[in-house]
Amino acid sequence: MPAPKPLVQFKNVQKSYDGKILVVKDLNLDVETGEFLTMLGPSGSGKTTCLMMLAGFEPATHGEIYLNERPINNVPPHKRGIGMVFQNYALFPHMTVAENLAFPLEVRKMSKSEREQRVKRALDMVQLGEFGNRRPAQLSGGQQQRVAVARALVFDPDLVLMDEPLGALDKNLREQMQYEIKHIHENLGVTVVYVTHDQSEALTMSNRIAVFNDGVIQQLAPPDALYERPENAFVAQFIGENNKLRGKVADIDGDFCVVQTAEGAAVYAMAVNVSQRGEKSTLSLRPERVVVNPEPGSVPNIFDAEVLELIYLGDHIRTRVALLGRDDFIIKVPNSADHAFLAEGEVVSVGWLQQDCRALDA
């Protein structure tokens, strides 16, 4: 079976606004038909620029973007047929909700009856069937958000771009909308390219996440792979909570390695981004993978840690300990029936598996 053709292809795309600094450096990215791809990164990482180039609002300085295998660098935005949801919704304030939704159909010269039918269907999809005659200003933030999504979908585009669409909502509403957008995506099978700087949003919704930093995609992977198998120190740090330990590679054997910290302790880890002895490395370790008071010999890495701070968070107790010369080492102690009760100032032994510790670039 031949691989399905990607819907969108970025090929060696570069972008510079001022002719000096590259905001996007040699971007290569395929977006598969029907997938939910998130561009995630800190502000200034180039993710929004990529989206704007795809939408046609910013020209690529170099390289080519393909949509359905057709180069679109010289296609104006209104001929690309890409739906877009903007950060502040950009609902037209002088039109009602229904008029907003009818606008893309009107410019496509659709008949009045078909327009009405589609507007109704789109409004029903976002559970706003009764709100067609309201002005956007009369709706709450979440309702406006839904209208914006409905408007981007009402003309059945193959591709919908979303530029931090949930940024203006409060936390609860944001989470609810994440699920709604995810379900709409699943039901319609439309391809979505989503931009956000919120990692939990990206993890919740995406099929694949492209982590941007400094104009380069650091890693492109499904959410679980991204979290569990970060390929470099930036991704490990950016996605989820992360403990860092620094050291030099003392020994390396295939996928496994030993990293020696400045204190002289040897840590057994996975060799992910290191290739030879003596190389500097940052070890990445998720706080929830650290075991308190492990059976001696059950895990290869066991060290003494002094408890510095305990924060009760309900489902887990966030414990900050001093370990191997660092005082920002975090352990998540689950609030389970038989969890360890720690006290500040206490010295305990902590340990972790070799597979959970990843030796990444310095």
Place this chain on the structure above:
Amino acid sequence: MTSTADVIDDKLLQKRLDKAMFNRRLRAFLLVLPILLFLLVVFIIPIAYFLFQGIYDKTFSSIMPQTTEVLSEWDGTSEPTEEMFAALAADMVLARENKTIGKVATRVNRDKPGSRSLFTSTARKVSKLEAPFKESLPDVKDKWNDIEVWQAMKTASRKFTPGYYAAALDLKLESDGSIVRQDEKRRIHMILMKRTLQISFLVTVFCLMLGYPIAYLLATLPAKTSNLLLILVLLPFWTSILVRTTAWIAMLQAQGVVNDLLVFFGITADDARFSLIYNKLGTLIAMTHILLPFMILPLYSVMKGIPPSYVRAAKSLGATNWTAFWRIYAPQTIPGVGAGAILVFIVAIGYYITPALVGGQEGTMISNTIDGHMRQSLNWNLAAALAGVLMIVVLSLYWLYDRIVGIDNMKLG
């Protein structure tokens, strides 16, 4: 158990609230008091007094009290009686002594042109006249038998008179109180009013046509460039109107820069230079230039507040540049267009100095006529009436604007 809040009845609560708010209100009032007094003394009272003169004129009735009294009983059509002549003679003696007869002559002359000398020359001899005055007065001047003179005096003797407002609308108040149209050749105010409205309207349209693109550019350029451009817009705003108007004279006159260039490029012959100034065209050009910032600034402030994402959204939804502009961008600039248009129009309708300097004969406006009545013909009552009409026109246009666009929609900055 009821809480204390439930026990307090509405009146008491209102009283407490009033008391709590009193100091704040007092403070607010004291803060505006100085400017309120200032405006009251130098602006509101003088203007009210001046406008009042448009309907109130006691010149005749205060100088000629006896005549006024007998005239009020006269029906205006029957032959003047000896009693009326006697009252007139007695008043004229007094007026001659008080040197106020000239005012009376001027006043009656407004209703009956050509009767000024009748009063002044009769007054010189009136003290020597004897009864019956019905004969001795016409002996001095034959014209005293003309009933129209008496009718004019009756009209002039009214303290509260619609006559000036009638005159401002090219109507004429008859002695019997009826109002008829002014003679064809004396209907000048309506022509001027129409011209004033026409010039103001055209200036508004030109300002919109020239200002809209500039405002758009200002609102969309990066801040650095747009600030520079904004200064270029504001620079003439800070320059004296007199300087700018005279600059236009230098530009547009027959031997001016524009005509010189036109001749130089062979567009017109040296002996057939365009008359670009001292006519309506001159007024239009100079006023459009001077009032342009009034259009640009509110437009700019409204456009600045329209995020670029609206037009982008429209384009992403499939709208061409033109559709995105016309359907999405332009409607959102309406508050700015309304504010700019109403500002320009209202400033233009009362414009004075520019039409006076560059308007010539056909380019002057109603305010120039008001000025003429104040400084040359000294008919302040008519000036007040004309100003009153102008104010009513402006207010009714403002009301119309409010009905159609809505004042709340206006954004001045």
